[in-house]
Amino acid sequence: GRPPTPPAPVPAPPPASARGGSWAAVQRERGRLVALVTSGGTQVPLEARAVRFLENFSSGRRGAASAERLVRAGYGVCFLHRARSAFPWARALPPPGPALLDALRVQPGPSVAADPDALPGLVPALLGYQRAKEAGALLPLEFTSLTEYLALLRAAARALAPFGSSVMFYLAAAVSDFYIPASEMPEHKIQSSEGPLQVMHFLLGTGPYSVPCWISLAKSVIWSEIWLLDLMC
Amino acid sequence: GRPPTPPAPVPAPPPASARGGSWAAVQRERGRLVALVTSGGTQVPLEARAVRFLENFSSGRRGAASAERLVRAGYGVCFLHRARSAFPWARALPPPGPALLDALRVQPGPSVAADPDALPGLVPALLGYQRAKEAGALLPLEFTSLTEYLALLRAAARALAPFGSSVMFYLAAAVSDFYIPASEMPEHKIQSSEGPLQVMHFLLGTGPYSVPCWISLAKSVIWSEIWLLDLMC
Numbered sequence: 001g002r003p004p005t006p007p008a009p010v011p012a013p014p015p016a017s018a019r020g021g022s023w024a025a026v027q028r029e030r031g032r033l034v035a036l037v038t039s040g041g042t043q044v045p046l047e048a049r050a051v052r053f054l055e056n057f058s059s060g061r062r063g064a065a066s067a068e069r070l071v072r073a074g075y076g077v078c079f080l081h082r083a084r085s086a087f088p089w090a091r092a093l094p095p096p097g098p099a100l101l102d103a104l105r106v107q108p109g110p111s112v113a114a115d116p117d118a119l120p121g122l123v124p125a126l127l128g129y130q131r132a133k134e135a136g137a138l139l140p141l142e143f144t145s146l147t148e149y150l151a152l153l154r155a156a157a158r159a160l161a162p163f164g165s166s167v168m169f170y171l172a173a174a175v176s177d178f179y180i181p182a183s184e185m186p187e188h189k190i191q192s193s194e195g196p197l198q199v200m201h202f203l204l205g206t207g208p209y210s211v212p213c214w215i216s217l218a219k220s221v222i223w224s225e226i227w228l229l230d231l232m233c
Numbered sequence: 234g235r236p237p238t239p240p241a242p243v244p245a246p247p248p249a250s251a252r253g254g255s256w257a258a259v260q261r262e263r264g265r266l267v268a269l270v271t272s273g274g275t276q277v278p279l280e281a282r283a284v285r286f287l288e289n290f291s292s293g294r295r296g297a298a299s300a301e302r303l304v305r306a307g308y309g310v311c312f313l314h315r316a317r318s319a320f321p322w323a324r325a326l327p328p329p330g331p332a333l334l335d336a337l338r339v340q341p342g343p344s345v346a347a348d349p350d351a352l353p354g355l356v357p358a359l360l361g362y363q364r365a366k367e368a369g370a371l372l373p374l375e376f377t378s379l380t381e382y383l384a385l386l387r388a389a390a391r392a393l394a395p396f397g398s399s400v401m402f403y404l405a406a407a408v409s410d411f412y413i414p415a416s417e418m419p420e421h422k423i424q425s426s427e428g429p430l431q432v433m434h435f436l437l438g439t440g441p442y443s444v445p446c447w448i449s450l451a452k453s454v455i456w457s458e459i460w461l462l463d464l465m466c
Contacts, residue, residue, distance in 0.1 A: 043288075051407070055276075055288045084317075090329040097320040098373060100329075101362045104347065110356045114337065114345035123343045129334045140331060174284070 016141050016152050020078065020159030023139040027076035032137070034163055035075045036156055038173035039063020040082025042146040058174035060085030066170060071132045075168070076139075078156050080149070082173070083142045088132070092125035146176050249374050249385050253311065253392030256372040260309035265370070267396055268308045269389055271406035272296020273315025275379040291407035293318030299403060301361065304370045308401070311389050313382070315406070316375045321365070325358035379409050 014022075027034050040060035046052045064086035067079045071088070079088065094100045103118035114122055132138045141156065143149040160167045247255075260267050273293035279285045297319035300310045304321070312321065327333045336351035347355055365371045374389065376382040393400045 046287075051289060052409070053288045053290055054279075055286045056284060057286055084328045084330070087330040087334075090331075090334055093329040093333065095317045096323040096326040096328060096333075097317070098323075100326065101320075101323055101359065104355070104359055106356055106359050106363075111349065112347035112352070112355050112359065114347075116344065119345070122337070122345050123339055126334065126337055126339050126345065130339075176285070 015155075017155040017159060020139065020141070020156050023076075023078070023136070024159050024162060026136050028162065030076075030136075032074060032076040033166060033168070034078065034160055035067075035070050035168040035170055036078045036080065036153075036160060037063050037067045037070065037170045038080045038149070038153065038175075039067070040085030040143075041174040042082070042149050042176045043144050044146050044176050054176060056174040056176050058082070058085065058172075060087075060172075061091065063170075063172035064088045064091055066172060067138070068128065070168075070170075071137045072128070076137050078139045078141065078160070080141045080143065080152055080156055080173070082149075083144050087140070088138065089125040089129035092119060092121040149173065149175065248388075250388040250392060253372065253374075253389050256309075256311070256369070257392050257395060259369050261395065263309075263369075265307060265309040266399060266401070267311065267393055268300075268303050268401040268403055269311045269313065269386075269393060270296050270300045270303065270403045271313045271382070271386065271408075272300070273318030273376075274407040275315070275382050275409045276377050277379050277409050287409060289407040289409050291315070291318065291405075293320075293405075294324065296403075296405035297321045297324055299405065300371070303401075303403075304365045305361070309370050309372075311372045311374065311393070313374045313376065313385055313389055313406070315382075316377050320373070321371065322358040322362035325352060325354040382406065382408065 024034065039058070040063065041056040041058040044054040046054060060081055063079070063081060065088075067077045067088040068091075070077050077088075081087065094103070099118075103115045105113050105115055107113050116122075141152050143152050157167075157169075257267065272291070273296065274289040274291040277287040279287060293314055296312070296314060298321075300312045300321040303310050310321075314320065327336070332351075336348045338346050338348055340346050349355075374385050376385050390400075390402075
């Protein structure tokens with residue numbers, strides 16, 4: 001017999017800047033206005049091999065609901081969100097715990113059906129999601145750390161530069177105004193046996209992310225965090 | 234016509250100690266061994282009206298998988314877990330985002346069915362969950378903050394005291410070894426305009442939670458966090 005054929009290598013997904021660029025080109029072809037919506041909270045690691053994190057909490061419900069409404073109003077929406085925070089149209093589903101397990105029923109076959117009484121908003125939500133997906137109106141990008149958030153925000157803003165001042169920036173994410181530079185970060189878990197933990201945070205704005213001029217180019221900037229005021233140049 | 238009848242007040246759920254006590258009585262009647270499994274990470278607020286939190290990250294997958302296996306092996310499991318961390322049998326479902334929306338299909342009716350190719354483990358997971366639920370073998374209790382975790386751990390351990398040394402403590406949660414006493418906590422959001430943020434953490438073990446003797450009564454204690462060694466008396 002023949003030797004087994006090795007599986008074809010899975011191509012890596014294109015970086016966010018490339019995905020943002022091709023998505024933006026589609027929005028322009030279709031004559032859509034575009035919005036960049038940020039949502040959810042950032043995470044700042046306290047150690048290089050991190051066990052502990054500083055979190056700015058946000059469920060992401062406001063950002064996810066706003067993204068849905070903007071798509072319904074005809075916008076193309078780049079949705080820059082914290083991994084596992086609220087997602088447009090998925091707000092109709094409870095988190096993967098008892099409420100979701102109780103709402104799913106095993107039927108003869110066997111197959112699984114959703115209980116319409118437990119999930120009354122699910123059908124319209126799925127139809128809304130499918131319409132947005134088929135229209136290519138939503139570009140979801142995920143961040144977890146503050147560093148990822150800032151890098152993606154810059155990449156997305158640059159990809160949307162061809163729209164000029166017609167882009168809407170809707171910055172609903174809860175963004176840390178503190179971070180620990182890599183050079184100051186302890187390598188391993190801070191040991192409690194060494195006594196009380198003293199964590200020094202550094203002001204954002206003194207580091208490499210101090211001057212995001214590209215944000216000030218936008219026509220509409222809606223922010224929920226004071227720090228952006230300081231950062232606009 | 235008659236005046237509208239006011240809706241009956243919804244009774245508050247019984248506190249964890251009462252739920253734990255009646256659940257433990259059922260396990261004893263049925264001759265089950267019991268295990269207390271903790272899972273997920275704790276949250277420590279940095280302000281009284283908190284915007285920022287110190288998080289010990291844990292997905293909770295190990296604790297959730299262990300709870301499933303223990304129930305399958307005949308144990309009654311008290312599952313003390315971080316809200317929205319991995320939940321037994323719900324590991325077969327992706328988080329409520331694009332992967333879950335893509336796996337749910339609107340069918341004529343309309344109704345919603347799960348795509349068996351996208352969610353191959355869902356049917357056995359739902360059957361396992363339903364068996365555990367009907368048998369009353371799983372008691373899920375949720376925590377978010379470190380304070381809630383410790384209070385629930387104590388209440389659950391006390392509810393399981395009638396089992397004596399046959400209880401298994403399986404402490405898979407990622408628990409902070411630092412907390413900020415309420416008396417030392419700033420009331421409002423710490424302002425970044427006041428300069429670099431300096432956060433002083435206090436060693437757990439000097440506060441009200443220093444001597445949980447009830448843990449040392451258990452026959453099997455499996456821990457994943459060093460701090461418990463210090464706390465056992």
